[in-house]
Amino acid sequence: MAEYLGVKVDIASNDRARHEFLEAAGEGRLTLQKCVECQKLRYPIMTACPFCMSADSNWEEVSGKGTIYSYELVMHPIHPAYRERVPYPIVLVELDEQREYPTLDDGLRLVSSLVDGSGNPEDIEKVAINARVEVEFADLGDGLALPRFRLSDDVPEHELWRLPS
Amino acid sequence: MAGRLKDKYAIVGIGQTEFSKDSGRTTRALGVEAVRMAMVDAGLRADEVDGMLSYSGNDSTDSPTISSDLGIRLNFYMDVNGGGSSTEALIGLAMGAIEVGMCNTVAIFRAMNGYTEARIGGTGRQTPVFRGASLDQGIYGMNSAGQSFAPSFLRHMYEYGTTSEQVAHVKVAHSKHASNNPKAYYPARVTVEDVLNSRWITKPLHLLDCCVETDNGSALIVTSIERARDLKQMPAVIMGVAGRVSKPQAGYHWTRGPISRVAGHYAAPIVFGQAGIEHADVDVTGSYDAFTFTTTLQLEAYGYCAEGEGGDYVSSGIIELGGARPNNTSGGHLCEGYTHGIALVAENVRQLRHQADDYCPNWQNGEHTYDYSAGGCRQVKDVEITHNLGWASPPTGSSLIMRRP
Numbered sequence: 001m002a003e004y005l006g007v008k009v010d011i012a013s014n015d016r017a018r019h020e021f022l023e024a025a026g027e028g029r030l031t032l033q034k035c036v037e038c039q040k041l042r043y044p045i046m047t048a049c050p051f052c053m054s055a056d057s058n059w060e061e062v063s064g065k066g067t068i069y070s071y072e073l074v075m076h077p078i079h080p081a082y083r084e085r086v087p088y089p090i091v092l093v094e095l096d097e098q099r100e101y102p103t104l105d106d107g108l109r110l111v112s113s114l115v116d117g118s119g120n121p122e123d124i125e126k127v128a129i130n131a132r133v134e135v136e137f138a139d140l141g142d143g144l145a146l147p148r149f150r151l152s153d154d155v156p157e158h159e160l161w162r163l164p165s
Numbered sequence: 166m167a168g169r170l171k172d173k174y175a176i177v178g179i180g181q182t183e184f185s186k187d188s189g190r191t192t193r194a195l196g197v198e199a200v201r202m203a204m205v206d207a208g209l210r211a212d213e214v215d216g217m218l219s220y221s222g223n224d225s226t227d228s229p230t231i232s233s234d235l236g237i238r239l240n241f242y243m244d245v246n247g248g249g250s251s252t253e254a255l256i257g258l259a260m261g262a263i264e265v266g267m268c269n270t271v272a273i274f275r276a277m278n279g280y281t282e283a284r285i286g287g288t289g290r291q292t293p294v295f296r297g298a299s300l301d302q303g304i305y306g307m308n309s310a311g312q313s314f315a316p317s318f319l320r321h322m323y324e325y326g327t328t329s330e331q332v333a334h335v336k337v338a339h340s341k342h343a344s345n346n347p348k349a350y351y352p353a354r355v356t357v358e359d360v361l362n363s364r365w366i367t368k369p370l371h372l373l374d375c376c377v378e379t380d381n382g383s384a385l386i387v388t389s390i391e392r393a394r395d396l397k398q399m400p401a402v403i404m405g406v407a408g409r410v411s412k413p414q415a416g417y418h419w420t421r422g423p424i425s426r427v428a429g430h431y432a433a434p435i436v437f438g439q440a441g442i443e444h445a446d447v448d449v450t451g452s453y454d455a456f457t458f459t460t461t462l463q464l465e466a467y468g469y470c471a472e473g474e475g476g477d478y479v480s481s482g483i484i485e486l487g488g489a490r491p492n493n494t495s496g497g498h499l500c501e502g503y504t505h506g507i508a509l510v511a512e513n514v515r516q517l518r519h520q521a522d523d524y525c526p527n528w529q530n531g532e533h534t535y536d537y538s539a540g541g542c543r544q545v546k547d548v549e550i551t552h553n554l555g556w557a558s559p560p561t562g563s564s565l566i567m568r569r570p
Contacts, residue, residue, distance in 0.1 A: 105422030
């Protein structure tokens with residue numbers, strides 16, 4: 001049975017795309033749906049292309065490198081799985097692929113966790129907009145894994161910005 | 166060009182139970198009391214209401230039950246899924262149902278034990294499981310409304326230099342208003358320092374940036390302007406309405422940018438276009454204050470200030486009683502109580518009637534002191550036009566402009 005932070009992960013048997021996404025992650029690959037018609041990547045998982053309405057897509061592996069676009073630092077936990085993990089960051093990662101599409105304000109963005117080298121929540125003092133990150137994978141069991149991110153050594157394109165304390 | 170139905174429909178009755186954290190009653194009892202109060206307010210008998218609409222995303226009781234308890238036979242009803250921003254959307258649907266002849270007079274209600282039964286972010290007591298769409302964000306610990314919306318606000322801080330201190334002024338203003346509202350759950354005035362010193366919930370949100378959760382039932386009655394003329398109260402005439410206007414890919418707020426721009430950006434031309442008015446014509450706003458920053462981002466998105474200047478706008482004194490355009494004169498969700506937006510519409514109906522139920526001895530007669538000290542008046546002087554800004558999430562919102570006849 002797939003499980004994350006002690007909580008059951010239950011993927012509907014008819015949700016084939018989500019299975020495939022997590023199976024690829026289980027093999028250490030971050031893959032996104034790529035439209036067969038317009039060749040655009042998309043996220044989150046969808047059943048048609050939001051740019052051209054095509055129903056057909058293939059999975060394409062992406063670099064897993066990106067930049068923190070926004071974030072928050074959760075101090076008061078709500079979900080039982082996170083009760084022992086506060087404080088923890090939630091990051092909005094913009095991937096390096098397909099930036100500024102379909103407008104200059106858009107990109108491929110993923111809500112994710114920012115974790116340290118041991119898979120624990122990253123030190124909240126280190127989280128910043130524009131910080132560079134790279135994907136890692138948390139094993140869920142059953143050959144599945146969940147993509148998460150950690151800070152990378154890449155040089156940021158823009159100055160880091162943190163919430164004033 | 167103004168909308169085809171401008172000035173043809175009105176809100177003719179409002180009803181609200183108390184705001185509490187211990188109603189001790191079912192949502193059925195709360196809903197019946199609210200609808201009954203709205204009917205009494207309007208002077209409508211059971212055989213004069215033939216439509217009913219309600220919304221819920223958690224606990225409620227459906228229209229067939231509420232109407233049956235009051236002896237109302239319905240020609241039209243729907244109970245829809247939805248939280249914030251449903252009120253204005255259902256007012257528009259009520260107008261449409263009446264316009265096509267399905268019914269004549271519609272009661273809209275929201276009845277919730279939002280504290281004692283079904284809390285918005287969950288209670289954490291349910292057996293947890295990650296499934297379906299929760300694998301896109303819930304599994305990463307993004308579960309409550311505050312957790313879900315916070316990155317939109319943080320990005321606004323980054324892009325425009327908006328500060329926690331600026332948005333704290335929303336709580337300060339609404340607490341000032343609540344101090345003159347006998348119904349308010351939190352009637353005490355607070356300072357910017359109180360907000361900044363309250364504990365963190367999820368940075369950048371402090372406890373006092375978040376609204377209260379309450380038990381409450383509230384109801385409104387919509388009918389045509391012709392029928393409204395024969396009823397007991399001065400009608401709040403509907404000039405324009407926009408319902409659940411969305412950004413692209415509205416399922417999540419974080420997919421399409423700029424994420425700090427909320428759905429009001431798209432709703433504004435619809436509602437102002439129908440009403441045929443400008444911002445300067447609006448005397449009072451009612452902006453959904455699930456959080457301090459939701460009000461800030463909405464006032465900005467609707468064009469009450471330039472993009473990026475929401476922080477300056479809400480901290481300038483404009484939104485306070487005595488200011489140029491007060492917002493949420495009841496105290497709003499932050500201080501009066503939380504019923505998914507419907508109470509904010511009820512408050513603007515009271516403002517248009519010049520009957521804010523404050524501490525002025527003769528408020529029922531529209532007599533007010535306009536002394537806004539604590540325990541005093543909360544009626545805005547000479548209100549002619551109000552604007553409600555409903556919020557479901559950053560990418561979905563609704564809107565309503567009303568006027569005095």
